[in-house]
Amino acid sequence: MKNTYLDCLALFGVGGAHPGGLKLTREILAQEQIDSSSRILDIGCGTGQTAAFISNHYNCHVSALENNKVMLEKAEERLSTISLPVTIVEGKAEELPFEDNHFDIILSESVISFTEQPVTLSELKRVLKPNGVLLGIEMTLEKLIDKQELEAFIHFYGVTRLQTEDEWFETVKEAGFSAIRITKNDEDPDEEDLENATEFYLSENITDECFSVLETHEQFTKDFKDIVGYRVIRCTK
Incomplete structure (x- = not known):
């Protein structure tokens, strides 16, 4: 069975794989009103790096x-060893297993881009409390390119x-969100910033195919450097 990019991302156990990494996550969360009573949902949590940070830093649910x-499995292993009160749930963003009006944030x-976007946004709006906040760090097409x-x-x-960026704005607006703010982060990653370096939680017996996929990813990253960027999307229910 051929491994996809997401399969290999899981096998390598990459933490903070999204644009901007954990550093950007820290920055955008610091601008929100979060206290011990806040309920936060991290969709597509990966190995649980962000969820662990939020729970530890804000002492919230x-x-x-x-x-x-x-x-x-890697998220469960991480969180079980540090005894943080994080609820890990298996599920899809298009079919959230949560009640209506449940989360503050x-x-x-970089999750919505990998889903059926209108369906996911509808679900996210459903489970947010009134005036709840959706924060997205999502891939964005910077300029039009050949269809192929x-x-x-x-x-x-x-x-x-x-x-x-304009299409993201319209998609989020059509989903019923308001106070939509989309910002571009131009800060280049600091390769010497060890505190925010990419984290790996490796599986055993990673195949040569996965290393080949990683090489292809690196080539795409170079080829599409000026074509695909990302935006921080903030909006409210």
Whole structure:
């Protein structure tokens, strides 16, 4: 069975794989009103790096949703060893297993792009409390390119659609969110910043195929450096 990019991401156990990494996550959360009574949902939580940070830093209740079983196991292992009160749930962003009006903040770190976006946004709005905040760090198309090139990128990463900033605004607006603010972060990652370096939680017996996928990812990263960026999306229910 051929491993996809997301499969290999899980096997490598990459923490903070989203654009901006944990450093950007810290920065955008610092701008929100969060206290011990806050309920936060981290969708597509991966190995649980962000969920662990939120729980530890803010001492609030965190729910972490993950659909990939390998990532789910790694998140459970991480959080069980540090005894943080995080609820880990297996599930899809398009079918959230939570009641209506439940969360104060929902965080999506490059997750919505990999889902059926209108359906996911509808679900996120449903489980947010009135005036609740959705924070997204999502891939964004910076300029139009050849259709064949775009399709190759979409096929490799498994995203359902790659949107421009204006398209993201319209998609979020059509989902019923308000006070939409989309910002661009131009800060380049600091390769010597060890505190916020990419984290790996490796599985055993990683195949040569996965290393090949990683090489392809690195090539796409170079080729699409000026074509695909990301935006921070903040909006309210």
